[in-house]
Amino acid sequence: MRSEFFKLLLFLSALLFSCKTPEERKKEKIMKDLNMIYQQVQTGFTGYKDLEECCRTIGHRLTGSPNGKKAEEFVYQKLLNYGLQVRYEPFSVDAWNRNKVFLTYSDGKFVDTIPCVAHAFTPIVADVVAPIADVGNGLASDFDSVNVNGKIVLMNLYLGKNDSALKNLHRSEKATLALNHGAAGIIFINKPEGDVLLTGTVSLKGKVIDIPAVCISVEKGRLLRFHLKENVNLKTHIFMENTLEKATARNVIASIRGSKYPHQKIMIGAHLDSWDLATGAIDNGIGAFTVVDIARAIKNSGVTPEHTLEFALWMGEEFGLLGSTFHVSELNKNNSTDSTLYYYNLDMTGNPIGFELEGRLEMEEVFKRYSDFIRGHRPDFEGKITSDINLHSDHLPFALYGIPVLQFTGNLDKEVFKYYHSNKDLIDLVNADHLRKTSEIVSLTLYLLDQEDSLKAKRLTDTQVKESFEKGGLKEEMILSGDWKWEK
Template sequence: MRKLLPFTLALSFFISLSIRAPSAAIANSAQNNSTDAAERLAQRALSTTAMIDDLQELCDRIGGRPTGSQTCERAVDWGAARFRAAGIQNVKVETYTVPSLWLPVAAEGACVSPEPFPIRVVATPYSPSTPQNRPLVTRLVDAGDGTAQDFARLGARARGAIALVHAPEMKTLDDLFAEYFKNLPMLAAARKAHVAALLLQSSRPRGLLYRHPMSVVGKTIDIPVGLVSREHASRLARLAVRGNVTVRLNLINRIGSAYQARNVIAEIRGSERPDEIVLIGAHLDSWELGTGAQDNGVNSATVIDIARGIKQLGLTPRRTIRFALFTGEEQGMFGSAGYVKSHAAELDRHVAMVTYDIGSGRTNGFFLNGREELRRVVEEAMGAVPSLRLTQNPIDGIDGTDNYDFLLSGVPNLVANQDGAPYLPDYHAESDVFDMVDQTEAKRNAAIASVLVWGLAERAERPAPRQTRAEVERLLRETHLDDQMKAFGQWDDWVKRRRGVNR
């Protein structure tokens, strides 16, 4: 820093005294106006039923929404229409590419001998159909936990058999991730053992079935895989201890090449810094066993309602607020990846990205995704409404939802840190329906999201700079996201620069 001459210093001090009072008054006035707006947004979100009405319509009239299905296409049109009905003029639908199509058609299973009985089974996403779309009838072998050692123990008995793989009961988010992490090594071991198919035991009791994707990179695997109810799996295992068991498995799935899917993008243009963008998004697609209420219809309805609230209250943010309803999330976050690719030239102008994806679970804070500088940003934004102040803002990085490609591209990003207990039992399951949504917590979440997004749009400085590739690489290591990406089979896309910042 250069030294100031005494006269210059004195003059500078005099000028600062002359302008400080009115500048401070203007700043305080702007802050007060912003705080008042945040309070009004929160109060409206807590008192309105519009969001719940939207959610009920989405779930009950459209239902489950796998990307590539007609119901997902209807949901996209519905989302665009709801934004327009909320008074948002700048609404568009953007296309992107999904690497391959996978949709379930039919699934059926049975124990043939020693005791005939039907078994409840569904196909796992990205499983192929059983050969020639016909039932596979063969012996069952118990492959324990599905490890390489378990398959090696079976030896020649595994060849041509249907292997039953056990699962511990899921009770926590860590249990859920453990269920995903075992996929790649289990498939490798099953492939080496030359099994004909896999039957995975449901990790949830009382006959509950769900979609458990075997790939998050959009590639169909080479072994038919079904998910069987927990109780039926246990019965089959007990029978296998006593002697030979023969089962029938029939999986019919619609599998296709790359295709075009759509996101809904809406925005409220900023008044002072319209070129700077705060984006809040949620994924609109879901699996179809239920109606996609918790995952993730409630948060899609929240995104629409935030836009509705800003328009209803006649507010204009300092920065542009962009609202995204992504699809393709369940297949591998392809909708948000498509957005990042299409908007690559303007990512420097994205000052923050926020996403919600854990149903109506209470928001306790936001995952900072390795960006410690965002802690103060969140605290300042939420300080506008003390009754909604948050206390759990972990530094952890999150993979598996729509912040992923923004994180890899260096854009400051936040993921809602929600209570997972009400969400986990219904995740991807038949039970993910409107009735399971906690409407009170959903409204509170909408209030929090409204206040946060408004605060990000109104703050004087950008929340944080965009990171370079080297900085993102360091963040991945420090948060151990690199390990998760490797376990999910995503690391190759980063290394080969198919996803992520390249500067």
Template sequence: MKRILSILFLLPVLTIAQDHSEQITQIYDEALTKGRVYEDLRVLCKEIGNRLSGSPEAAAAVEYTKQLMESYGFDTVYLQPVMVPHWVRGKKEVVRAINSDKHGTYEMNALALGNSVGTGSEGVLAEVIEVSGIDEVNELGKKVEGKIVFYNGQMDPTIINTFGAYGGAVAQRSSGASEAAKYGAKAIIIRSVTNRQDDIPHTGSLRYKALINQIPAVAISTNDADQLSRVLKEQTLNVYIETHCKQLPDVLSYNVIGELRGSEFPDEIIAVGGHLDSWDVGEGAHDDGSGCIQAIEAVRLFKALGIGPKRTLRAVMWMNEENGLRGGREYARVAKEKGEKHIAAIESDAGGFQPLGFSTSGTDEQRAQIKQWKNYFLPYRVWDFDQNGGGADIGPLRSQGTLLIGLRPSTQKYFIYHHTPADVFEAVDQRELELGAASMSAMMYLLDREGLK
């Protein structure tokens, strides 16, 4: 009798930690056998295409994702207005080396950087001076006056996390124009920010500093950058640049939001999402069509499996991450204004590749709680829970106490496609995309069932 009483006394202790393995297995099985994420991404990429903020394609993507979530029976689907920049590329760029000794006059593969001013039909013709980065421009000072500055800084191939290597090289793209302009440069050319040798130029956003002359900026492919560097070691060279890009007035766009209402704690929100806009080249498949459609799929899996959430789940398509971050900021502003409580936000914006883990930004207790769930993901080779970070669009929520979580896929191929015409649907693997969506859904499930400390 004493033995029976002892066992009964221990039962509450043994059942405190609930095992979610069976439900998480069902989430992955559903995503891998009956998932919709791959077909939904195909429609976004192939029937709508690239989705630069302010473009008709971006407006079409807003309507498509709204209708998609409505078709899946989300409790509420709505649009959140946000004013976004409207930059247009215009006619194809011309970047031409003039009368080199060995190659004569030749064209380079180039794209204007996002938000850049254009040259107009008169173009810019000037001598080129090569630098490895912004520090070297500051050392040269007035020696760059009247010249085209060629930034040839490379991503460090020895850094295995390619996002770290990207971070070490991207300043020449984001800040290089203003840094060169303050010494009188006429334009800049940058080496595309990628770890691959090829003929594909990479665009991306620049930021002009206030009260500094705005000068044109273009990126050339890594192969062209290497050739230009070789020529400059042998001779003085002039380059002609012609671009027709311009900034138009801001236009009205929308974040797209779909919800499943929580039954027990409806005022606690778990958001999951990606950014709906993309650059105006390629189809924005990895950046970030994958993240958007994975977010919709992550919530759809709850509906498909009949899982009634305790907390309110939101799939959010943020607009204008690429050249303004207006959507993420507006979403956080409205959340604060309404007094909404986001306990966690999950972002996928690192491509639709094989998921390896999750990064987190929150309190030590919150991060430790997420790490405790690692064993649920190990059967799916999702193992890395040690990295810091969340995501650009969810970043503005951090000041409101929200735990930020980033889906972290393999990074080795991402910068092959990033901001290029090669970022198309065919570059995404169906199984890897499905695994990412399932991982996001599983993380939402654990947050929903367990809450946060």
């Protein structure tokens, strides 16, 4: 009798299911799949554990270095162990590495040494003695008002509290201005208190520039400016030795094949490489190992995406977006750029509170819908939506070819940003709960995007790409960075 009852129940359930519209059945399936992914993140989260292991056993992840190679192999094996198909994508790189650097200043009677670090892609050997020219924030208007020819320029990396009306430039763009105005060297002043030294590239194309560039702390910057005010004839001496050698770096790309559109891809990526002063736990360990965990969660949930999902760990981002640029150029070379429908980028993304549409306003309604869904179980998700276009991360090569891109507005602890690119970017800055939240929110929105019947955001034409950057007021900045590929 019980057997007959269950048979009847199954029959009625099947009958009820068959009475549902295709839209209702798909919605029911999506909700079931989302719950399976959510449970994987909550019960099997590995992002923090994997990041801690990488920081502890490998250290920094500088592109082209032995550590960088170990990091590539580390994430490759992790993704393989989590059941994904994984491949390397090798590319050639000029691997820059620091060796010696010192900075002194003198008025002819005394000499004092200032602790400093070299910026990447500064000369292999430089030995420069020259007067100082203070150019304040190092913006174009600052260079126009000061004669810096043959001098070592002193400038802020960041804008001050009273400069909110100004728009800052990337350090590489400030370096380009210094070179264009005939400077003999560069001293950048960091902003955080506490004798924090910052490194970073001053050449966004991975090529060595002609003049030395170093960074000093804000405390030493104040001291140097005090002495410069007292003695305008103050001279500085920058000496540095670095190395540059040909190397091979490897992007690591994992995939889950789509069931309905296997030749159409939605990609999520984060740069794996870091600077060598610390372990790069925040920049960009949290992004890289969130991508690894998202790949694990979706694969192990057993759900089947409609489009092929690709999970990329880029090398060479800190040297100038080298890995992602190589990947997109290969797509273009093989006439397969159209196969990538969307790209999500995670760069120092933690504790997300919103979406950055990167100019693609046609997707605003879609991501508002995703925000409403997330807030249903995450009331702390604010659902902010911004449309400004940003530069200087791995979404840019995709955007330059018209591929829709998305970034996430994060809400990391303010203390974290003090140690950006510094010797204090260590695992103790990482909040494991923030990492888990990122994995949860991004994995769910990635799957929701995959399930859209059609995407409102299509690939832009080259003319449309140019117009979008012009509309965003980025032309002059992109000319300085070398990213403007159109007629000036």
